[in-house]
Amino acid sequence: AAGVVADTGRLDVDVPVDGGDETGQLGRAFSGMLAALQASKHEQHQLVQDASHELRTPLTSLRTNVAVLRRRHDQLSAESRDQLLADLDSETRELTDLVNELVELATDRRDDESMQPVRLADVAERAAARARRRFGREVVVQADESVVDGRPNGLERATQNLVDNACKFAPAGLIEVSVVAGTVRVRDHGPGLVADDIPHLFDRFYRSVAMRSMPGSGLGLSIVKSVVDAHGGSVFAANAPDGGAELGFTIPTV
Missing domain, CATH: 1.10.287.130 (Signal transduction histidine kinase, dimerisation/phosphotransfer (DHp) domain)
Structure with missing residues (x-):
């Protein structure tokens, strides 16, 4: 053979x-x-x-x-x-x-960065601060003391992509970032998600009909999934009960 x-x-x-x-x-x-x-x-x-x-x-x-x-x-x-x-x-x-x-x-540069304890609140705060500067939006963070064994730069990129995605596709309103028990959740107050799009949002190059008129590559959320998969976690996307979209990921805590 x-x-x-x-x-x-x-x-x-x-x-x-x-x-x-x-x-x-x-x-x-x-x-x-x-x-x-x-x-x-x-x-x-x-x-x-x-x-x-x-x-x-x-x-x-x-x-x-x-x-x-x-x-x-x-x-x-x-x-x-x-x-x-x-x-x-x-x-x-x-x-x-x-x-x-x-x-x-x-x-796939994951091997260039060693695994280490990462406080997800710090990751979320840095992503929110960059989004405030970049988009001029109100981004608030509520976080517990969740710590995961991970690669800081990769987790920061994944969180940043989620926050940037919310800023781009919800034209106005508050962006909320929460960290609870290893789950990072980013919520906007925009029009929400189309049900048929939800299963495909983290697919490489996928762009919904509403997003095709906006700048972007369709890779941002697939990078989130790639990072999260490498950490043994899972991604999710849903409509918030009282409006807007919620996207995020869960990674096992230490």
Whole structure:
């Protein structure tokens, strides 16, 4: 089996796993390794396909606007030129954000950061402070003393993405961040979630109909799920009983 893998690059090779002796144990271990490699290869292939699709839209828009500027620069009014330049700036920022998020998903830098005790209240406060500066929104935090064994930067990114998501897609109103018994919950007071969207919100590149007219890559919440999965936790999304959306995650406390 090892020779077939080496010669062909195939990972779907049948490996004999019969027997309880060392040969059987080795076969089962090798079979498990091949299955993990096959899953990883499939995920990487899917990421490349998805990325090529998502990159095409902003790149096409950039090329179109640049072409208009080159061909009609002298014919455009100052106002039209300014609008085109503003569009180019916005599209460039969107493309940069998309590339950065793709790199984060593709490179999986979890191993670069050691596991350590993390106080989730500190994570939530830092995410809220950044959102206040970035969006000018009122973000309040209520937190207990939950401590988890985790990677601080990853947990901060996951929490930040949840808070940023609430700020972007709830146009007004208070953003509430709560930390209780290892659960980080971010609640907005916007229109809430469409029921059909809820099962897919944490899928890579998923964007609901309401979100497609807004800037974004559809990767922010999938990064949340990736981080939380790596910590042995789970994500959730629901409509709050009295309006607005609640998204968050739960990680085992220490």
